[in-house]
Amino acid sequence: MTIAEQLAYLKKGAVDCIPDEELVRKLERAAKAGQPLRIKAGFDPTAPDIHIGHTVLIRKMRHFQQLGHQVIFLIGDFTGMIGDPSGRSITRPPLTREQINQNAETYKEQIFKLLDRDKTEIRFNSEWMSRFSADDFIRLAGKATVAQLLERDDFKKRFESQSPISVHELMYSLVQGYDSVALNCDVELGGTDQKFNLLMARQVQREYGVKEPQLIMTTPLLEGLDGVQKMSKSLGNYIGITESPREIFGKIMSISDALMWRYYELLTDLSPSEMEQMRARAASNELNPRDLKADLGWRVVRDFYSDSEAVAARDEFDRMFRERRMPEEMPAVTVQDKSIRLVKLLAAEGLASSISEAQRFITQGSVKLDGEKVTDVTFELTRIAAEQAVVQVGKRKFLRLLLA
RNA sequence: GCUGGGGUGGUCGAGUGGUUAAUGGCACCGGGCUGUAAACCCGGCGGGCUUCGGCUCUACGAAGGUUCGAAUCCUUCCCCCAGCACCA
Secondary structure (H helix, E strand, O other): OOHHHHHHHHHOOOOEEEOOOHHHHHHHHHHHHOOOOEEEEEEOOOOOOOEHHHHHHHHHHHHHHHOOOEEEEEEOHHHHHHOOOOOOOOOOOOOOHHHHHHHHHHHHHHHOOOOOHHHEEEEEOHHHHOOOOHHHHHHHHOOOOHHHHOOOHHHHHHHHOOOOOOHHHHHHHHHHHHHHHHHOOOEEEEEHHHHHHHHHHHHHHHHOOOOOOOEEEEEOOOEOOOOOOEOOOOOOOOOEOOOOHHHHHHHHHOOOHHHHHHHHHHHOOOOHHHHHHHHHHHHOOOOOHHHHHHHHHHHHHHHHOOHHHHHHHHHHHHHHHHOOOOOOOOOEEEEOOOOOEHHHHHHHOOOOOOHHHHHHHHHOOOEEEOOEEOOOOOOEHHHOOOOEEEEEEOOOEEEEEEEO
């Protein structure tokens, strides 16, 4: 790739690139010297579950790797112990060393689905921060003014409304900024919500005499499955990257058409021109949205698994929803007590959240036993003649019963 | 600290002594239509037990009290909001 092409590739999907003109220079210099750029991104160790929203950032890291650069995956274990200022839960219990290590392991498992191990360095900011003396700390505190720190939206609002702001919260972005001094990277990546911290890091670097502060790039926060709010675990509108191929594919298929384009943009490596073509062909009805979505689902699953697993997920989906057949694989349970009532079993196996709900499902006609609708809420398993049977609740929940 | 307003189910928000598991919207779940899209239509939406007709327990910030009966009245406490006071 030419430098210009590299530039376009790296900027795709990014929101900010500050200072904008510097990326070219860095790329050119790296190419000339044969010295890869060092790219850093920080992660919070308190929430180690990565969903595809986070992968927008991770994919950006990957883009740099693909162009030969080195990526530093920084785990903010020290900052995590202080607590994130944006978190309303200031009194969050600090994590133990063990938990942090465990979370770090969880991270690794997940990120290496996307990143190249050989070009990834994993670091913890406690490496340098836990050695900080009170002296060092006061010095760090002197690198920014209160007015600057209060620029941050969250603080500004709280200050104006006279809500409490703890001093340590103000320190957060400085500490985070110091990471950049310690790691001395060329570029730092982060979500748009991190822009303030990223900019502050540049200032901290300058204050510590770094001649050329890091370039910063931000990536958008991905909308969740509802298409409106940002993807997050607590809102339940997410796709976890450790979910099964079938689940990921299914969730992708259920998003709205508008959201599909957004996901294409941020979750695939299609070039802007390829996407333009796609849009045009969709607009002229040459491609139908359903198939485009299936293609998207395949691409996303393939990233976290393999091509064959992605194809399998797609085929499985077609079997279930196009042909309305049963899936090939489904959870199975061995039933010891054949006199158990079906509603209880459904609740116990999680096909319904409670017995009451299971009853509702039957009343509403969404429960099938071997394809036959069950209408009797008092149905007991004793009435099943065969050795095994398949219960279906709704369109997508299946359970194979093995009768002992 | 003072004065006033308020805390209701996932959320918003009605209800001010008695058909009350509590109107309604949103979210959510099931069904229909489809492309597991959107829109739309129908149904549901605390838990447990049930011989499916029901029975029962828990819920309206917390704890007590009045009453045959309370989300609704009284007392105390906790929390939130607005204003006032205090502020080295």
